[in-house]
Amino acid sequence: MLADFINPYHLQIASFILINILLAISVYVPLSSGQLSLGSAGFMGVGAYTSALLTIHFDLPIFVGVLVGAAVAGCLGIIIGIPSLRLSGVYLAIATLGLGEVIRVIFVNWESLTKGSIGLTGIPQMGRELLKLARNVGIEPAMFGLRNNQFVYLMVFVILLILVIGTIWFVFRQQNSRIGRSFSSIQMDEKAAESMGINITYFKVLSFSQGAFLAGLAGALFAHVMGYISPSDFSYHRAVEILIFTVFGGSEVIIGSIFGAIFLTLIPEVLRFVSEYRYIIYGIMLVILMAVRPQGILDIHLLSKFKRLKRSKGGVR
Amino acid sequence: MLLEQFINGMTLGSIYAIVALGFTLVFGVLGIINMAHGEIFMVGAFVGVMTTGVLGWPLWLAFVASIVVTSILGYLLETFTLRPLRGKRGVSHLAPLISTIGVSILLENLSHHLFGAGNKPFRTEFAEMSIEIGSLTIYIVQIVIFVISIILMIGLSIWLSKTKAGKALRATAENLETASILGVDTKKIITLTVIIASAMGGIAGILVGMAFNSVSPQMGLAIGLKGLAIIILGGMGNVKGAMVGGLILGLSETFLVAYGDSGYRDAIAFIMIIVILLLRPQGIFGSKIAEGR
């Protein structure tokens, strides 16, 4: 019954969507304080490798690995964030893109630790570990009428969903707090914000390292969903892909990042039947979209329109 | 060994420089980074391969064909992706970035379909000619590449500072609105800029094909990224900076391989720009303070 509805393929796609949402938010947060960071792929790699190495070599539980991975990426974000304060706009974008490339090249060359381009195999997979755990306490997936792989992917999906909802909630709350307003005032006009007594250094580094933390988190989760990582997972293509999630959906609102990640992860899957042409279509789509809606699909105006529509329908308030 | 590696580095550097000139021209006038420039360069190279290899045209005609094709691409790029974004309200510096990335994805995959995925050889008699000085072999192509890059740089500098069109272009770069008030046809100037930049990409494409005998749909990305690093290195929108930056990068990559660890070759460009951005954000030759565009 339940088993008929649970399709591991769909769950897998859904899991990647959730990871991509985290990545899209990791670009969105620094952008909300006016910093365009393309380093997400690099930070993601740092998180992924940290967590994978810890769980493989020290047998740490996955959640500890993930947390440490994200924390290390976040710390790196602080270290990089401070000198990057001098840069803005396109300069920051290229410098962070470069940082990502440098990190990838280090992964390739630091063979004693990362096994170079061969990558890390045998990373404990989140769902499979949970399956083992469940079996140890005597719960079999068959008790719910599920097959093993259905159980595995359902668990992965649920965990990711909880984390993503938590993250969105946090970012949303933060946005409507003093911190969030400081971010947007810096984005609007740095000098004006400074003269208002806002500590620019603190808030800019904060948002930059939050982005790095989220990317690291996403990377660590990615490692434990895939079970295998290699440096090519964190290349230029990934950095651009993540940026496009955010900009495509609309970089002014958090819902834009979420929408972008969902839509653009689905598109290549949906376009599978034209597989040979899908990237051509993808390219054309980007060009048309930017020409028609350069601010991304969703923006504040559109959202407020929706809200008004809802209100007029609801009639109350 | 030192001299040989120096020549290798200068050849590579000259190619980087020509690619970077295209980037810097567009950035200087429009203030945007044209992420599709690398792919235009790649198309230029393929036009060279097709005309000389399949159609058997002479080399000079291949150059002409490549310039024509890439100019048309430049025109299309300007008309369909850059112009719609200009002067629109609420367009951040992100939009042209994404839109040109879209074009680069499109061009890469399109040429993959048209020409196949693998490397294509570039065969010309010209590429085989060499002179020997002692134990040193120098290919004519290597000299030609260097000379062309110098000519392009000087030509561009003179054109920008001496001719009317060049002055109009600089005025446009300085301030679009003021220039148009002063009677500069900014639309025409911008189109011209993108076309010239693209044509330079086409020239660079053929030169790479001749020098390294390999052309593939993926070559645009690798060289495009290097070009990006170079314009930061030399100073955004600075013609001399692009040239010097290109040579520096070419030489340092070559010497890193020769005396260091070749595994870090792809990182050196970015390590250099990270360092330079932190020490001197305006680049080696830049005069303006780095500011967000």
Place this chain on the structure above:
Amino acid sequence: MKGIFQKSFTVMVVLMLFLLTACSGSSTGDEGSTNTDGGTIQAKIGVVSYLTGAGAAYGEAITNGLKLAQSEINEQGEVNIDLVIEDSAGEAEQALSAAQKLMNDEEILAIIGPTLSTEFFAVAPEADLNGISIMGTSTTAEGIPEIGDYVFRNSIPEALAIPTAMEKAVERTGAKKVALIYGNDDVLTKSGFDTMKKAAEEMGLEIVTIETFQKGQSDYNAQLTKIKNANPDLILASALYNEGAVIMDQARKMGIEVPFVGGNGFNSPQVLEIAGEAANGLIVATPWFGESEDPKVVEFNKKFEEAYGKLPDQFAAQAYDALYIYADALKRAGEADRELFHEALAETKNFEGLLGNFSFDEIGDVVMDVKVVEIKDGKFVEFQ
């Protein structure tokens, strides 16, 4: 102008909606017979291949090889194979999604692919968990068949191919000093390099220099100049043919005349196409010898060129054989059942394919003879 864009936007939205519905509709296929009817066994085989992006040339060769084998097998009767081909774009996660999609289809009997070892490492454990046989046709890295019971490959591992080629090359040339060059950001070439280095050390060869290159690079002059000055008797190059051919071309131009020994991925007629005369002196160990007089090979070459306009390489040949191995196992299994098929496949012994006599060992790795070939006067010939 604005109107046009608005219209095109509407068109795009409509198109997207259409695609979304098309997708959800297309996944429910209505031909549902994996049973035997009229004596032929029906089976669907899933294929995950690298069809878009930088390495698409390899995926193309593989799918072409598979399609050719499919049409022949189906013509012969007995079994009727349906190929369901999915693109992985060379990315591990897309490969996993594609494989997941295939595995979830109850009618899919077994899987061939993905193309790259990086993709294979991500996909194979999942297939093993689900009890679906999976076979790599181009995955030569170490540790592949060890992933699980259901994991096989028919591509000879570098650990088998490279030392054979090196021994023969050293035997003839009497080389003592070798230089190594390899792509350090690719699993296949990196793993090939590890094998080369180990073999060179075991054979007591002096390694004069080790150079690396990266994907998408087109200038190898700096590395080659260094190698030239180190003056080796032999160059061991772990590169895929696309890069390898260009490296040879640039090396010959520079005046490096010593032979090259390459890995598995270096063996392709495309090398001749790209490097021309410069390809002379390439020595590779391979199961696939395109110039062979073997009627099977001659016929395969002819058919392949007719169908796809170019000569097959080893990727195509291995894929071609892979489907025949599957068909053979299917015949022995008697019906399209995943478990029965797996048992039959594991028992494959002395299968006479295009590439020669083929068996699986107990973990699903390759047992077969390796030929050493070299390029001489613009042609692949058997190494003497």
